[in-house]
Amino acid sequence: MIPMVSYLALSTLLFFVGIYGFIARKNMLAMLISIELILNAVELNFSVFNRYLYPEQMEGMFFSLFGIAVSAAETAVAIAIIINVYRNAQNIDIRHVDKLKG
Amino acid sequence: MELGTSIVFYVLAAVIVASAIFAVTAKRIMRAATCLLFVLVGTAGLYLLLNYHFLAAVQLSVYAGGVLILFIFAILLTNPKGDPAEPADRQKVVMGIVAALCGLAVTAVIVLKHFALYPIHPSAVGEQEINMQAIGAALMGTGKQQYLLPFELLSVLLLACIIGGILIARKGKGQVGEAEE
Numbered sequence: 001m002i003p004m005v006s007y008l009a010l011s012t013l014l015f016f017v018g019i020y021g022f023i024a025r026k027n028m029l030a031m032l033i034s035i036e037l038i039l040n041a042v043e044l045n046f047s048v049f050n051r052y053l054y055p056e057q058m059e060g061m062f063f064s065l066f067g068i069a070v071s072a073a074e075t076a077v078a079i080a081i082i083i084n085v086y087r088n089a090q091n092i093d094i095r096h097v098d099k100l101k102g
Numbered sequence: 103m104e105l106g107t108s109i110v111f112y113v114l115a116a117v118i119v120a121s122a123i124f125a126v127t128a129k130r131i132m133r134a135a136t137c138l139l140f141v142l143v144g145t146a147g148l149y150l151l152l153n154y155h156f157l158a159a160v161q162l163s164v165y166a167g168g169v170l171i172l173f174i175f176a177i178l179l180t181n182p183k184g185d186p187a188e189p190a191d192r193q194k195v196v197m198g199i200v201a202a203l204c205g206l207a208v209t210a211v212i213v214l215k216h217f218a219l220y221p222i223h224p225s226a227v228g229e230q231e232i233n234m235q236a237i238g239a240a241l242m243g244t245g246k247q248q249y250l251l252p253f254e255l256l257s258v259l260l261l262a263c264i265i266g267g268i269l270i271a272r273k274g275k276g277q278v279g280e281a282e283e
Contacts (some may be wrong), residue, residue: 002151024199033134057228058237062241080271
């Protein structure tokens with residue numbers, strides 16, 4: 001079997017790759033992709049802790065399940081906002097989004 | 103068996119990390135979305151390895167099926183001129199690398215410091231797949247450690263999302279007029 005610390009190392013790497021992308025990218029969709037990476041790492045952590053430390057319960061799995069659903073909802077609203085920004089500003093570069101009322 | 107599981111895990115881990123790094127460094131946003139697909143499918147594989155079969159199915163259908171389609175639609179809608187590469191901003195890249203490395207160092211120190219606390223193997227119970235009936239009962243029950251209320255809250259959240267998405271993405275009155283002209 002795989003030691004638990006391998007899973008933790010993997011999700012840590014995934015999380016901070018996402019953090020890097022969120023800071024370094026300028027396209028709003030690329031930033032959203034980075035957020036997905038971060039959320040994915042967190043959900044992996046929930047289920048790994050559940051499986052290795054408390055296998056007789058399923059709280060971690062349900063946290064992951066609800067996390068997946070909430071992040072899908074969050075992506076839908078974020079993409080609606082991005083499309084609206086694109087309609088007003090003709091691009092989705094984060095540097096050009098500095099007006100609250102276009 | 104033991105070796106096979108390890109090989110599967112390390113191949114999946116390598117695919118996930120490589121795809122994640124490519125997803126945040128790729129010049130073309132469509133390639134980044136494709137790499138995100140590989141990350142999500144690899145994570146579903148890890149859930150299978152952890153014996154969370156239902157979670158793997160949900161991950162595949164919601165993330166790889168739903169969210170990624172949304173991403174691809176959004177990319178195609180917001181990139182009329184064939185997906186131009188964004189010019190690199192050195193300062194932001196350096197800031198991102200510094201922030202990620204600092205956080206990575208802190209987290210790695212904390213994780214490795216408590217290395218002895220983590221079990222190497224899950225216990226015997228942990229090797230078993232969770233019964234689908236148990237998942238359904240927990241999702242639909244109102245007792246302790248059962249999740250009917252969050253489940254219903256989630257459906258209200260999704261409804262709010264649908265309405266909000268339509269309201270935000272709908273064209274305003276002026277723009278409708280322009281389109282008609």
